[in-house]
Amino acid sequence: MSETKKIIEMIENDNTTQKDYENIKLPSSMNALVTLKEEENIFGEMETEDKDISKTLHYKEVTIPEVGDDEVLIAVMASGVNHNTVWSATFEPLPTFNFLSHYAKSNPKNKKHNLTYHILGSDAAGVIVKLGTKVHDNWKLGDRVVICPAVTSNTNPQSYKDSMSDPNTKAWGYETNFGGLAEFCLVKSTQLMKKPEHLTWEEAASLSLVSSTAYRMLVSQHGAEMKQGDNVLVWGGAGGMGAMGIQYVLNGGGRPIAVVSSEKKAELVKKLGCEYVVNRAKKNFNFFKEDGSINKRHLIAFKSTVERLIDKESADIVFEHTGRETFGASVFVAKSGGKIVTCGSTTGYEHTFDNRYLWMYVKSIIGSHGANIYEAYNANRLSCLGKINPILSEVYTLENSIEGCIKVKNNQHIGKVGILCLSPKEGLGIKDHELRQKVGEDKINIFRNLKNK
Ligand SMILES: NC(=O)c1ccc[n+]([C@@H]2O[C@H](COP(=O)([O-])OP(=O)(O)OC[C@H]3O[C@@H](n4cnc5c(N)ncnc54)[C@H](OP(=O)(O)O)[C@@H]3O)[C@@H](O)[C@H]2O)c1
Structure with missing residues (x-):
């Protein structure tokens, strides 16, 4: 042997x-x-x-x-x-x-x-x-x-x-x-x-x-330090990071809003206990126009979709790892004084966003790694x-x-x-x-x- x-x-x-x-x-x-x-x-x-x-x-x-x-x-x-x-x-x-x-x-x-x-x-x-x-x-x-x-x-x-x-x-x-x-x-x-x-x-x-990455992003003093009742928008809710993020939000008494790309994934995150789900494929969101400029109409539509789900409240925290395709929307959708915590860039690491929505509404971006x-x-x-x-x-x-x-x-x-x-x-x-x-x-x-x- x-x-x-x-x-x-x-x-x-x-x-x-x-x-x-x-x-x-x-x-x-x-x-x-x-x-x-x-x-x-x-x-x-x-x-x-x-x-x-x-x-x-x-x-x-x-x-x-x-x-x-x-x-x-x-x-x-x-x-x-x-x-x-x-x-x-x-x-x-x-x-x-x-x-x-x-x-x-x-x-x-x-x-x-x-x-x-x-x-x-x-x-x-x-x-x-x-x-x-x-x-x-x-x-x-x-x-x-x-x-x-x-x-x-x-x-x-x-x-x-x-x-x-x-x-x-x-x-x-x-x-x-x-x-x-x-x-x-x-x-x-x-x-x-x-x-x-x-x-x-x-x-x-x-x-x-x-x-451990999701813990740092959401719970730790080095991340977003989520509080009870916080609304947290979680990209890729049925992926590795997203499904972990949802569990930490629920454990800490927050309200996760998951974004996913299919009904099967929507069903899955609901089984995890996430009540609010956006199926991005169904809505066909695209935050960039064909010429590469920011698609403001879709940003607004996305923000209203999220806010309608959570009784007209806004996202206190955005759990980001999806990168280029979503980052502008993450900055836009976070509430005044809200936080965007990011650990990655699956769709590309060169992000474009309208900085007015960051500085005017005193939001912060937190980089988090492992x-x-x-x-x-x-x-x-x-x-x-x-x-x-x-x-x-x-x-x-x-x-x-x-x-x-x-x-x-x-x-x-x-x-x-x-x-x-x-x-x-x-x-x-x-x-x-x-x-x-x-x-x-x-x-x-x-x-x-x-x-x-
Ligand atoms: N820095 C660190 O320490 C650290 C640690 C762990 C992971 N990461 C990074 O975090 C990222 C996610 O990791 P993971 O393990 O969760 O990967 P994963 O399981 O592949 O999940 C990624 C999710 O991204 C979503 N997605 C893909 N394309 C998208 C798009 N165009 N728009 C919106 N959502 C999109 C997908 O969800 P839907 O298609 O359902 O929307 C998918 O479930 C990776 O880039 C990874 O390198 C970094």
Whole structure:
């Protein structure tokens, strides 16, 4: 039996001891989803929608990296697809090999990250199989964990205020190598968080990145600091970020208004508890005219649609990640003194908006990126308590993960797409059956149930 198979058996066996983990024999190679440096220019000037990422994503056997003194090797049971894997595969806005070479230069310890292949993925749930010599005692071999995607360095004084404002903080598996879409991944010990034990491996792996990002955007002092009763407009309500945003708004006593592009997605966000929904496809909103200028008529129509839904009130907060196509509408629709909090630009990062609607009505735009370790810890705690639930809709094996990535690129998915890495099948990894029953299968499986209808 291969070493990897033995490790899977150990993880699945409830009687495995600490001693067994100490005696583990690690394989020297593993399978992973990678991009290749030699292909970073193959798309040339091609438009994003024309880029076929099945050409640039590869399921490949690679070497398992050395574990540094403050690092941890995880046997990855499951991972998930995030939009940054799509960015990596399209080499937009920059080939990620540029990030890897910068990271390698920042510290001699990071040299190993600069390879001719990039192991992608910023989420994982799994088991600690090797600890660096300087990892503190909070963690031990065999611990079941999920991963905070922020790789902090604490080399810049700003990091002590908020590590996300430290320019040296990196997104794991995007700006660093050895990410979660692999059989084993390498993380800093500061990235470890305990796995929500009422969830399966694939459910747990689908949460950390989107949940911690949404937590910072809405709850944290670094984000919009939502209050009870706030009206929050959530773009892409049935996508990864949006469905998380809706859950945080509802938990905090706010009123989410979701924007989606189909009736199926509208039904889904209503199941999440979101009463107010705008189907943008039905209304055919287009905030730019053919010549590229701002389409004021559609801005006004959109604002009135939103305000009619919420009894003529306005949006206190706009939860933005959709970018160019929507940003002008987000600035326009926010109420006087309102906030637009943004973490991304799916439809393009060069935004155009009429600044009069920002300054005259004293609105603010808040840039938000990932989450610092404390924010990620708080978001994960809510998952562990069953107060933030998975939004997993479908699951692929690592070998077939490229198919899942293509669906995310083409906006053909809902919620999150999960990937089984070492876990041999779906449904494994639950330890706290009592909490699972208390939360309810219906709540945990909202997105899966709709998918299977
Ligand atoms: N900075 C960070 O730390 C961070 C973290 C996580 C994600 N992000 C970014 O946030 C973005 C969303 O991530 P995600 O995981 O939620 O992706 P996702 O699951 O693909 O969801 C994106 C949503 O955008 C909506 N959308 C697409 N085109 C649109 C358009 N033209 N107008 C309005 N809505 C449109 C879609 O909703 P409908 O078609 O139903 O309207 C879709 O559900 C990505 O760009 C990602 O890179 C950033």
